[in-house]
Amino acid sequence: MNKISIELVTGIFVIIGILAFTWLAVSVAGATFS
C-alpha cells in the first residue's frame, strides 16, 4: 500500500483545478459566441 504523499494530494487538486478552469473557459466561450 502506497503512502499518500503531499505531492499526490496537490496533484489531484491541480488536476481538478485544470478541469474546472477548462469547463469555465469553454462556458465563457460558448456564452460569448452564442
Added chain:
Amino acid sequence: MIKTINNLGTTTIEAIEQIGRTFNLLLIIAWKIVQPPYRIFPIIKQVYFIGARSMTVILISGATIGMVLGLQFYNTLERFGSVGVLGSAVALSIIRELGPVMTALMVVGRAGSAICAELGIMRISEQIDALECMAIAPDKYLVAPKLVAGILSVPLLNFVFNVVAIGGGYFVGVILFGVAEGSYVNGMIDSVLWSDVRLGLVKSLIFGLLIMLICCAKGFYMHLGKYGSQGAEGVSRVTTDAVVISSVSVLFCDFLIGALMS
C-alpha cells in the same frame, strides 16, 4: 492482467505526483523569491541565455512564418476578391495566436531543453545536494532566476516575432504580389485592437512561466522519477519528456486563454 493494471496505476500515481511536485515548486519559489537576499545578476544571465541567445531562431522562424501566412492568405483571399484585407488577416493571426505559441515552442526547443538537461545533470552528479550541504537553497538559487527570466524574456521575444512576421507578410503580399501598401498597412492599423495585443501579451507571460516551470521541475526532481537511476540516458529521456509536456501544455493553455479572453 493484474500486472498491467498495477503498472497503469503506478504510472498514473507517478504522473499525478509529478504534477503536484511541479505546482509545489512554483509555490515554494513564489514564497522564497520575495525574501532577501535578492540576486539580480543570475536573472540577467538567464535573460541573456533564454532571451538574447534565442533571438536568431525567433527572427528566422518569424520571417518564415510571416511569409508563409502572407502566401497562403493571399492565395485564399484572391479567390474571394478580398486581398485588401491581407494585412488585417496576417496581423491578427500573428498577434493573437501564432506569435505567442510559436515563440513559446521555439523557447522550449532552444532554452527549455538545455535548462532541463543542465538541472538533470546537476542532480545526478550531486551538485544540487552539495548546494544543500552549503546551506544554499537550490530552488531559489537555481530555479527562481530561470522562472523570472522566462516570464521576462518570452513576451519580449513574442513582440520581436510579431514585428518580423508582419514584415514577412508585407514582403510577400506587397513586394512580391503587388497588394496595395496602403490597404495592407491601414487595414492592419484599423483592425488590430489593444485587446488583441493584450491577449498576446497575457499568453506569452503565462507560456514563459509554464515552460520554464515544467522544464526546471523535470530536471530538478529527476532523481524522484523512474529515470532517476539511469544516468546520462535518464537525462536525455527527462529532457525529451520536458519538451513534449511543455509543448503540449502550451497548446492546451493557448486554447484555454483564447476561450476565456475571446
